[in-house]
Amino acid sequence: MERRKLGQEGLEVGAVGFGTMGMTLAYGPAADEERGIDTIRRAYELGVTMFDTAELYGMGTGSNEKLLGRAVAGFRDEVVIATKFGFDATKFGMDLTKLGPADKLVDSRPERIREVAENSLRYLGTDYIDVFYQHRPDPDVPIEEVAGTVGELIDAGKVRYFGLSEAGPETIRRAHAVQPVSVLQTEYSIFERAVEDAVLPAVRELGIGFVPYSPLGRGFLTSDVKPASEYSKDDMRSWDERWQPGNYEANIRATGRLREMAESKGITVTQLALAWLLAQGDDIVPIPGTRSPERLAENVAAADVTLDPADLERIQEILPHGAAGARYPAAMMPEW
Numbered sequence: 001m002e003r004r005k006l007g008q009e010g011l012e013v014g015a016v017g018f019g020t021m022g023m024t025l026a027y028g029p030a031a032d033e034e035r036g037i038d039t040i041r042r043a044y045e046l047g048v049t050m051f052d053t054a055e056l057y058g059m060g061t062g063s064n065e066k067l068l069g070r071a072v073a074g075f076r077d078e079v080v081i082a083t084k085f086g087f088d089a090t091k092f093g094m095d096l097t098k099l100g101p102a103d104k105l106v107d108s109r110p111e112r113i114r115e116v117a118e119n120s121l122r123y124l125g126t127d128y129i130d131v132f133y134q135h136r137p138d139p140d141v142p143i144e145e146v147a148g149t150v151g152e153l154i155d156a157g158k159v160r161y162f163g164l165s166e167a168g169p170e171t172i173r174r175a176h177a178v179q180p181v182s183v184l185q186t187e188y189s190i191f192e193r194a195v196e197d198a199v200l201p202a203v204r205e206l207g208i209g210f211v212p213y214s215p216l217g218r219g220f221l222t223s224d225v226k227p228a229s230e231y232s233k234d235d236m237r238s239w240d241e242r243w244q245p246g247n248y249e250a251n252i253r254a255t256g257r258l259r260e261m262a263e264s265k266g267i268t269v270t271q272l273a274l275a276w277l278l279a280q281g282d283d284i285v286p287i288p289g290t291r292s293p294e295r296l297a298e299n300v301a302a303a304d305v306t307l308d309p310a311d312l313e314r315i316q317e318i319l320p321h322g323a324a325g326a327r328y329p330a331a332m333m334p335e336w
Contacts, residue, residue: 186213
């Protein structure tokens with residue numbers, strides 16, 4: 001697989017990464033652990049070298065990080081492990097659609113960052129974290145303190161690279177002035193384009209790599225889509241606005257047109273969506289997730305798909321502004 005550089009600090013990974021969130025969180029009951037481990041190991045065999053997890057994905061139990069740690073134990077030093085701090089996992093038993101401004105979901109106090117780092121090292125079974133992201137900005141903790149704390153962990157050899165997630169241009173600049181930011185992770189796909197206005201220009205000006213999460217629109221840009229009412233309550237698609245009546249039908253129509261385009265090129269709509277992201281710049285490494293080895297192979301094969309300018313123009317015509325419906329409830333939306 002083609003390799004890509006993220007940031008200016010020497011981080012280099014395969015063009016397509018792997019997100020592990022869906023194995024334990026947000027997409028129904030947790031996956032079978034052994035199947036999950038087999039899928040992660042198969043990803044490595046196919047050239048994937050960046051694996052993404054987080055404290056939140058185990059709801060504070062470490063289950064997601066433990067799964068990833070077990071899976072990569074035999075080749076740990078040959079891959080990049082990214083994990084995250086900054087959410088209060090105890091709040092996520094709530095229905096996120098009912099959260100209000102007073103419901104504080106984040107916690108990036110320096111002592112909490114250090115605690116999460118130690119937990120993650122233990123759960124992952126490793127001596128160092130390759131990329132340590134702030135999962136979301138914390139309005140009560142200056143980003144300079146966050147950057148400084150991660151810088152101390154880097155100096156101690158416990159972390160290699162500093163990352164941010166869902167941060168806006170001003171926050172990115174302030175953090176980068178204290179400790180170089182190597183990677184920004186934010187939702188980006190054919191369905192979700194908000195980062196194009198100000199965030200992508202800022203990270204490119206600063207030489208920061210970009211890792212799109214939910215690059216397949218949380219599964220909408222695949223062959224397996226159904227209305228919100230058909231998902232279980234522990235599946236975020238049951239309340240995601242893009243699956244609700246009205247929005248769902250509009251998004252199905254758009255996805256159908258994308259699927260027709262993909263079939264004319266002999267690829268799947270999933271591969272079209274990932275190839276579109278890869279075509280947005282060689283500083284971009286999407287991290288699709290899956291529980292299926294078969295779907296994994298489909299995702300990885302997108303790295304070999306080339307879209308020409310006419311293809312990109314056609315996609316723009318089909319979805320000029322992204323999907324119908326907001327990607328998160330108001331309480332979860334970033335402030336940029």
